[in-house]
Amino acid sequence: xxxxxxxxxxxxxxYKTMLRIMRNLLKQLSFENVEEAIDGTAALEKLREFDxxxxxxxxxxxxxPMTGIQLLRxxxxxxxxxxxxxxxxxxxxxxxxxxxAKEAGVSNYIVKPFNAETLKSKMESVLxxx
Amino acid sequence: xxSRKAHKNLLARLESLQEERxxxxxxxxxxxxxxxxxxxxxxxxxxxxxxxxxxxEQVSQIINSAKAEIANLKPxxxxxxxxxxxxxxxxxxxEATEVATDEIMSAAEKIDIIGGELGGDxxxxxxxxxxxxxxxxxxxxITGQRITKVVGALKNIETRVDxxxxxxxxxxxxGRKSKAPKKTQKKKAATGVGHNDDELxxxxxxxxxxxxxxxxxxxxADFD
Numbered sequence: 144x145x146x147x148x149x150x151x152x153x154x155x156x157x158y159k160t161m162l163r164i165m166r167n168l169l170k171q172l173s174f175e176n177v178e179e180a181i182d183g184t185a186a187l188e189k190l191r192e193f194d195x196x197x198x199x200x201x202x203x204x205x206x207x208p209m210t211g212i213q214l215l216r217x218x219x220x221x222x223x224x225x226x227x228x229x230x231x232x233x234x235x236x237x238x239x240x241x242x243x244a245k246e247a248g249v250s251n252y253i254v255k256p257f258n259a260e261t262l263k264s265k266m267e268s269v270l271x272x273x
Numbered sequence: 274x275x276s277r278k279a280h281k282n283l284l285a286r287l288e289s290l291q292e293e294r295x296x297x298x299x300x301x302x303x304x305x306x307x308x309x310x311x312x313x314x315x316x317x318x319x320x321x322x323x324x325x326x327x328x329x330e331q332v333s334q335i336i337n338s339a340k341a342e343i344a345n346l347k348p349x350x351x352x353x354x355x356x357x358x359x360x361x362x363x364x365x366x367x368e369a370t371e372v373a374t375d376e377i378m379s380a381a382e383k384i385d386i387i388g389g390e391l392g393g394d395x396x397x398x399x400x401x402x403x404x405x406x407x408x409x410x411x412x413x414x415i416t417g418q419r420i421t422k423v424v425g426a427l428k429n430i431e432t433r434v435d436x437x438x439x440x441x442x443x444x445x446x447x448g449r450k451s452k453a454p455k456k457t458q459k460k461k462a463a464t465g466v467g468h469n470d471d472e473l474x475x476x477x478x479x480x481x482x483x484x485x486x487x488x489x490x491x492x493x494a495d496f497d
Contacts, residue, residue, distance in 0.1 A: 158414045160374050167382065167407045171400060205418065205474055212470060234418050236483040240473050241492045252489050255477070256411045259404045261486060 150198025183209025
């Protein structure tokens with residue numbers, strides 16, 4: 144089944160430049176239905192605002208007040224949100240971080256700096272080819 | 274206190290006296306031996322006390338000398354001038370790179386629009402190039418996080434300097450307490466790997482410490 148590129152994607156990062164980069168990269172991959180949040184708390188509000196109608200969450204780890212790993216745990220602990228694929232995109236590049244994220248239910252993990260091919264391949268591994 | 278050696282000597286002399294006397298003791302001889310032992314012990318105590326006093330005096334001199342040297346270094350200046358200045362410079366770097374990155378991104382977005390108007394192969398070529406520009410602009414995020422780590426280290430140094438000033442009282446104001454904020458104790462959420470969330474926030478790693486994307490992929494595959 145083909146991936147619906149019209150799906151709503153939530154990008155979460157406290158660096159507005161990174162949000163802009165991600166939005167542009169997603170646009171190049173034909174994903175233009177993109178919502179933004181600047182930390183885990185704002186992301187949760189956004190997810191609930193749309194009743195969990197998101198096809199993917201792409202989140203940074205290091206944010207305040209709610210970090211990416213906390214957001215992931217909240218999402219996985221919420222019956223209305225827990226099915227949403229969640230990709231962590233972060234500069235936290237220690238194996239203990241990857242293990243903690245995986246244990247919290249992350250769908251995939253991208254370490255910064257990353258390139259467009261990496262983003263595409265990780266999205267495809269989660270959503271299917273597009 | 275009679276030392277173990279003195280105690281042995283005392284016993285030996287008493288045994289020798291006992292042998293000489295065929296098992297009996299001459300009270301005067303015993304008193305003489307004990308008196309000798311006490312005198313010797315007192316002499317040793319006095320010598321060790323003198324030695325200790327000398328050593329303490331030397332330690333005191335070293336401490337005073339260290340205090341004077343640290344005072345000459347003017348740790349107050351480090352706290353009041355150098356550290357804030359370094360912190361301000363780093364903030365300025367973050368701000369300047371943010372502005373520059375925004376401009377680069379704006380230019381790339383305009384190129385994207387022009388590429389769309391051109392159509393055909395040129396559109397694709399320009400799109401590939403703008404994607405490269407977008408991902409390269411991610412440097413600002415990484416450098417920003419690295420600089421945040423440095424600012425954190427400077428704050429830590431500031432706290433230590435403050436404690437040093439307070440401990441050595443180089444300003445002459447005794448008993449002054451450190452004004453530096455104490456490290457906040459964030460709520461610790463335990464993870465399954467024995468790390469709390471704060472410990473996991475390390476930011477960008479140096480190349481020799483960071484694991485690569487392919488290592489991460491392999492690690493994730495181990496879970497499947």
